[in-house]
Amino acid sequence: MTDLESDWSADSNEATHISLATPGHVLHTFNPKFTYPIFGEEERIFGYQGLKINLKYHASDMRPVLQVTYNKKFKAVGDTEPTDLKKILEDFLPKTAFEKTTDFEAAIESTSPDWEPPGELWKTIQSGAKTFEVWKGSLADMPIQQMVKRIQILVPFFIEAGTLLELREPEWSLDRWTVFLLYQKTTENHAPKTSPYTFIGYSTCYRYFLYQPTTPPSSPPAKRQQVVPASSHDITFPLPEIKFSALPCRSRISQFIILPPYQGGGNGSRLYNAIFDYFLQDPKTIEITVEDPNESFDDLRDINDLSRLRLDPEFAALKINNKCSVRAKGPIPSDIVDTDLLEKIRTRYKIAPRQFYRVVEMQLLSLIP
Numbered sequence: 001m002t003d004l005e006s007d008w009s010a011d012s013n014e015a016t017h018i019s020l021a022t023p024g025h026v027l028h029t030f031n032p033k034f035t036y037p038i039f040g041e042e043e044r045i046f047g048y049q050g051l052k053i054n055l056k057y058h059a060s061d062m063r064p065v066l067q068v069t070y071n072k073k074f075k076a077v078g079d080t081e082p083t084d085l086k087k088i089l090e091d092f093l094p095k096t097a098f099e100k101t102t103d104f105e106a107a108i109e110s111t112s113p114d115w116e117p118p119g120e121l122w123k124t125i126q127s128g129a130k131t132f133e134v135w136k137g138s139l140a141d142m143p144i145q146q147m148v149k150r151i152q153i154l155v156p157f158f159i160e161a162g163t164l165l166e167l168r169e170p171e172w173s174l175d176r177w178t179v180f181l182l183y184q185k186t187t188e189n190h191a192p193k194t195s196p197y198t199f200i201g202y203s204t205c206y207r208y209f210l211y212q213p214t215t216p217p218s219s220p221p222a223k224r225q226q227v228v229p230a231s232s233h234d235i236t237f238p239l240p241e242i243k244f245s246a247l248p249c250r251s252r253i254s255q256f257i258i259l260p261p262y263q264g265g266g267n268g269s270r271l272y273n274a275i276f277d278y279f280l281q282d283p284k285t286i287e288i289t290v291e292d293p294n295e296s297f298d299d300l301r302d303i304n305d306l307s308r309l310r311l312d313p314e315f316a317a318l319k320i321n322n323k324c325s326v327r328a329k330g331p332i333p334s335d336i337v338d339t340d341l342l343e344k345i346r347t348r349y350k351i352a353p354r355q356f357y358r359v360v361e362m363q364l365l366s367l368i369p
């Protein structure tokens, strides 16, 4: 790094501060994990000394205000100019983001205490004295879309290689997406004029066609829309004459984030299980999958899938066949466990084969004395 760069550049992860606020209070402030999708591979911002990028959110409706402060700004010399921060961040924030803290404060002061998250209430989860709610809605619905525009910058901030959703797609395509929002609801001891909702995290999920060429394959093309088993082909585009939301599908968790101050306390599990419960009762979902899970999401998924399956008497009663000995890698053979039974359990819980057999292996290993 040259002297010019070291004097005038800042680490973009350290310079960026995200806060959650209620009227007159800042609840939490934290830094992003990644900023390279926004400020470039080096994660450095040129042209400022004492730079602070403050992205403050109203903790309930997640309306943001963006404030950039610094002690000194570099005076452009030829092509060497300070990074245009507002221009760069514009692509990641809603057009309605406030620019002045005073406007933001006034807006959040006037938020009705009766404000409710967008979409519809899917689940209320009581955990000790704490109440959580999961709200859900289609990305084709305006209030959900507005929410996604406010919070989508969290994807590049916290998910490695995470990208923003394309919101300019036609309605049928947006309607493939369901957004789940996790909130904590304070029912006691909260200021009466403020909203009881605090945003904790969210997840986006989309539906994938399951397409089955008719059996036998010689059936006429008119039967194209006949669909189903998980083993059949995925189709990633709609057949024009078919109402997409009416078709059996795989439902895939795409982006999943719990805000850092709320991680490690079971919130990821609460949201994951609520999503899982939703797709389990959805008759159109044949299988629940996850797009590019990272290691921590794999852990979360394993722990929760195993806990769920252990409540099933047939799964809990699984035994390793005495005849079996140490085996090589590969699918679990039927001389070790009853594979027909396993397949019955797997389809009942809509878990994708690879994930299911991973969890079965965890269960079987836990049985070895």
Ligand code: ACO
Binding pocket: 158, 159, 253, 254, 255, 256, 257, 258, 259, 262, 263, 264, 265, 266, 267, 268, 269, 270, 290, 291, 292, 293, 294, 296, 297, 299, 300, 303
């Ligand atoms: N008290 C204390 N600890 C608990 C409790 C509890 N009541 N309940 C669970 N835990 C433990 C779990 O056992 C687990 O332990 P571990 O740290 O040893 O693995 C840990 O807390 C995490 O479980 P949760 O608290 O349920 O999950 P969390 O809220 O931390 O969410 C997540 C996990 C989603 C990965 C979160 O860390 C996150 O959002 N990270 C940043 C974004 C990210 O990586 N998202 C996933 C990308 S992949 C994708 O999007 C498909």
